[in-house]
Amino acid sequence: MQKITQAYLEDVLQKSRPYSQKGKVASYIPELSEADPTTLGVTLIECGGESYSAGDHEQTFTLQSISKVLSLLLALEDQGKDKVFSIVGQEPTGDPFNTVEYLETEAKDKPFNPMVNSGAIAVSSMIKGRNVDERFGRILDFIRQISGNPNLTLNEEVYQSEKKTGAHNRSLAYFMQSIGILGPEVEDILDLYFRFNSIDVTVHDLANIGCLLANRGKRPGRNDWLVSEKYVETAVTIMFMAGMYNASGEFAIEVGFPSKSGVSGGIMSLVPGQMGIGVIGPAIGNRGNSTAGVQVLKTLSDDLQLHLF
Numbered sequence: 027m028q029k030i031t032q033a034y035l036e037d038v039l040q041k042s043r044p045y046s047q048k049g050k051v052a053s054y055i056p057e058l059s060e061a062d063p064t065t066l067g068v069t070l071i072e073c074g075g076e077s078y079s080a081g082d083h084e085q086t087f088t089l090q091s092i093s094k095v096l097s098l099l100l101a102l103e104d105q106g107k108d109k110v111f112s113i114v115g116q117e118p119t120g121d122p123f124n125t126v127e128y129l130e131t132e133a134k135d136k137p138f139n140p141m142v143n144s145g146a147i148a149v150s151s152m153i154k155g156r157n158v159d160e161r162f163g164r165i166l167d168f169i170r171q172i173s174g175n176p177n178l179t180l181n182e183e184v185y186q187s188e189k190k191t192g193a194h195n196r197s198l199a200y201f202m203q204s205i206g207i208l209g210p211e212v213e214d215i216l217d218l219y220f221r222f223n224s225i226d227v228t229v230h231d232l233a234n235i236g237c238l239l240a241n242r243g244k245r246p247g248r249n250d251w252l253v254s255e256k257y258v259e260t261a262v263t264i265m266f267m268a269g270m271y272n273a274s275g276e277f278a279i280e281v282g283f284p285s286k287s288g289v290s291g292g293i294m295s296l297v298p299g300q301m302g303i304g305v306i307g308p309a310i311g312n313r314g315n316s317t318a319g320v321q322v323l324k325t326l327s328d329d330l331q332l333h334l335f
């Protein structure tokens with residue numbers, strides 16, 4: 027079997043670069059359209075062991091939908107499973123991440139799952155705090171802790187850009203208010219959602235978060251649990267079923283480990299008990315996932331035999 031070395035990782039990255047041409051940088055959030063589509067970087071951290079990085083691994087980018095896993099974990103810690111899943115479903119979807127249609131035609135009382143926009147907006151309403159600042163402060167602290175990076179901050183430009191152009195997410199939120207999923211604080215919930223999508227990270231941060239989840243919520247090499255094991259189990263299962271949007275089935279078959287993508291081109295992955303991986307490649311395909319990033323993960327999965335089944 028292939029051994030992980032620096033040279034090997036560089037080679038995987040080089041071979042995956044052409045795949046960025048199959049995608050385009052997201053432009054529906056204006057600030058994201060400024061990213062360089064040829065950027066490609068990866069960090070792989072073996073739990074409690076070596077760390078390897080290649081390419082543009084120091085590049086910062088915003089969490090976007092990767093934050094959906096983190097807000098879910100905090101909401102589960104705050105409210106427990108029964109309460110969270112009383113307002114959001116647990117089923118995968120073949121529909122796009124920002125679908126409006128499903129809410130009206132089939133869901134009636136619940137968005138599909140916490141990984142689509144409507145589900146994540148509903149989950150945001152479950153995060154405790156007296157106001158948006160306090161709630162955001164709690165989620166930022168939580169992400170700083172589980173990534174091991176106390177310097178993570180909000181990207182003000184991306185946040186303002188999302189807030190200004192977030193009509194689609196507003197329509198989802200107001201529809202959810204009309205059917206009783208959200209209360210009167212819709213604008214506050216949206217504000218919180220836009221903020222935690224706009225936290226700047228690098229692939230190192232994503233790989234560290236992946237490692238913590240791969241280690242079931244316990245900090246590798248230490249004895250302290252940063253997230254409850256039972257909630258890690260829930261979040262990772264949902265990542266496996268729905269983390270790559272309406273490409274989750276194909277990704278599960280081809281790559282075979284839990285991952286979560288975002289429109290900025292980041293992907294956070296984990297191989298249970300083994301490693302965390304972070305990838306950035308801002309050119310995304312028509313289902314919202316980094317085209318070169320997915321290729322990096324597929325190659326790693328094949329060469330290192332990481333598929334879970």
Ligand code: DON
Pocket residue numbers: 090091092123124143188195223271287288289290313314315
């Ligand atoms: O709400 C949005 O549309 C973005 N802030 C995040 C969406 C996202 O990352 C979906 N990803 N593929």
